[in-house]
Amino acid sequence: MDFSKRVLEMQESPIRKLVPYAEKAKSMGKNVYYLNIGQPDLETPKEFFESIEKAPKVVAYSHSAGVMELREAFADYYQKWNMKFDAQDIMITTGGSEAIIFALGTVADPEDEILSIEPFYANYRGFSEMLNLKINAVRAIPETGYALPAIEDFEKKLTSKTKAIIFSNPSNPTGAVYTREEIEKIVNFAKKHNLFIISDEVYKEFTFDGTKHISVMEFDYTEKTIVVDSISKRYSACGARIGVFATKNKELFAQAMKFAQSRLCSPVVAQYGTIGLLKNLDDKYFEDMIEEYQKRRDAVYEEVSKIEGAVFKKPVGSFYLSVELPIDDTVEFIKWMLTDFDVDNETLMVAPLDGFYSTSGAGKKEIRIAYVLEPEKLRKACKILRLAVEKYNNK
């Protein structure tokens, strides 16, 4: 069949490609703990549904940049984070996914390169492949808790085709949170080389142990900065598909609007639901949520620490923990856990980290754990993981 090279060369989602093995495990009667995907178990706040009930009864197209009341509500919300956006700077997108596609498409042409920090959110690569771009990434390592690599490493990856740098902070998949000094280094590097910054800040609420999220918008490079955001995680509303593309650069916004207009608008029912979330939830909601996630982080951290040979540091943000295991090929290991292993008829699924790298062969020993279940379930799952590592290495 004559499919496009673009699609043939695209990797399958590393988060979803092992789903058939999990389905097999379930069909064998096993209970599977799903720690492969960042899908929180919490109920979406009732404010979302209440706001939908009050929405117009003709589900009409909205403005291509979104319902104005929602754009205004986001602008208010960002003020609390030192992100000085006006409603006119905010475009509502179909999830953070579409915001990333619009950002990449606006700044880069086929064969152009995008810098990132690996391991990175795996779909940066998928979206780049769809648009015929190449991700060129600098490596962060588990030994340092995936801290920002040296700027010299970034310089080495730079070519005449590099148009932008994209990264998530707090980091998916590593849980690292960059300090003010680290963000400043990235901004200065981008400034020096005239690169766009695509800053994925969807996990900004998720920081622990007193760590504070610092936005790229606090620095004086806003003219070439695009912020990507999403309500998916902080409101447990992944299926709503509501994201944000935000920039202070009017011309950049106008160009990206061409993409937005061609697809008409983002999901309108969920846009109205999101107005309720932004306007009617107080800070207590976030305090409770972060308290819960910190407990989850603690549970996973304690249990994974018991795995002999595991290399990692305590993560301080997002809701992921990446870890290098004493395993040569974690893809095969995860398949084995699902099909040939269980503890009291229970097993787990995690994401192999190799798909989160652009460097071929990298990350084969690492996995990502999404801590999106109650602490006791996470403890059980991580204990099963430890026993699996022990058994797999003694096979």
Next chain:
Amino acid sequence: MDFSKRVLEMQESPIRKLVPYAEKAKSMGKNVYYLNIGQPDLETPKEFFESIEKAPKVVAYSHSAGVMELREAFADYYQKWNMKFDAQDIMITTGGSEAIIFALGTVADPEDEILSIEPFYANYRGFSEMLNLKINAVRAIPETGYALPAIEDFEKKLTSKTKAIIFSNPSNPTGAVYTREEIEKIVNFAKKHNLFIISDEVYKEFTFDGTKHISVMEFDYTEKTIVVDSISKRYSACGARIGVFATKNKELFAQAMKFAQSRLCSPVVAQYGTIGLLKNLDDKYFEDMIEEYQKRRDAVYEEVSKIEGAVFKKPVGSFYLSVELPIDDTVEFIKWMLTDFDVDNETLMVAPLDGFYSTSGAGKKEIRIAYVLEPEKLRKACKILRLAVEKYNNK
């Protein structure tokens, strides 16, 4: 600023680019009839909202191909149209827009060409530009009611880079509905040259005067056929953003799933709403709707017939009428109607047709009228159009 060539060369939506002029007209206190965009005025059926109320309270990611109950409901629905799809052949997308993007991206690489019939749905061009593809179109003309051009004209446009043919039937923007013989000609042409067919059948319910919609799926070329569908028009649910990418080709489906997985899923709240529409509405709903649109078509047809020098035929499908006016540049004419013209403080907005062509300079005398208001409003709007043409030509 260093934006991508892809976005700089992309045209603005011809349907939406004149919106600022309409906003100006409104700010001047004028009542504007919006016939530029295919946004029906009818209420979205209550079955949509009722079904949302019964949906799960965690708005979680769905399967990247959509909620299985919805895929099954679509498969049942297609049986009535002689489209033999199983649930596994159906991928729920974010509007028909995303289905088109997935289809184009799966079959074509940058610099490849896609055949179409112009005037075509304007966003085929936008999506192609986003993916660095070129639309190469064969011209249909108002004198014949935009009937299928001769196959020899298609042969002339073919190059070694042509990968697929995309068209809508019933047609947006022309209202033409292809006969069985015309579809057969397209299928045989595609077969002869090994092209994929991307068949946009979102208006299949909208046929008048006893005309019947014939799907490409009734022919023996299903292995290279992709059907694009959407609930937007038939359920007056444009803002739901629920569409379908459907193919019997398993390998093609699997490749397109890579795009689907990277963006995670389509809007889940609206997916649940759509289950209610597909399962709980009876044929009476469609009969009443088509009766109403036929009245609207009749009203527009009668009034536009009174415009001296207008070239068109009575359209038998979709809810658009395209017409050549005795005007040299309809973009300037539409701006003028909004800013410098009114009848009793009322005016109208329509879409200029030049943006629906890939041939440079074509369509400058044509407009598209979307008949999405009550018949009496449409009569008033078309009367204003007639008076505007007369006055503009006597300026």
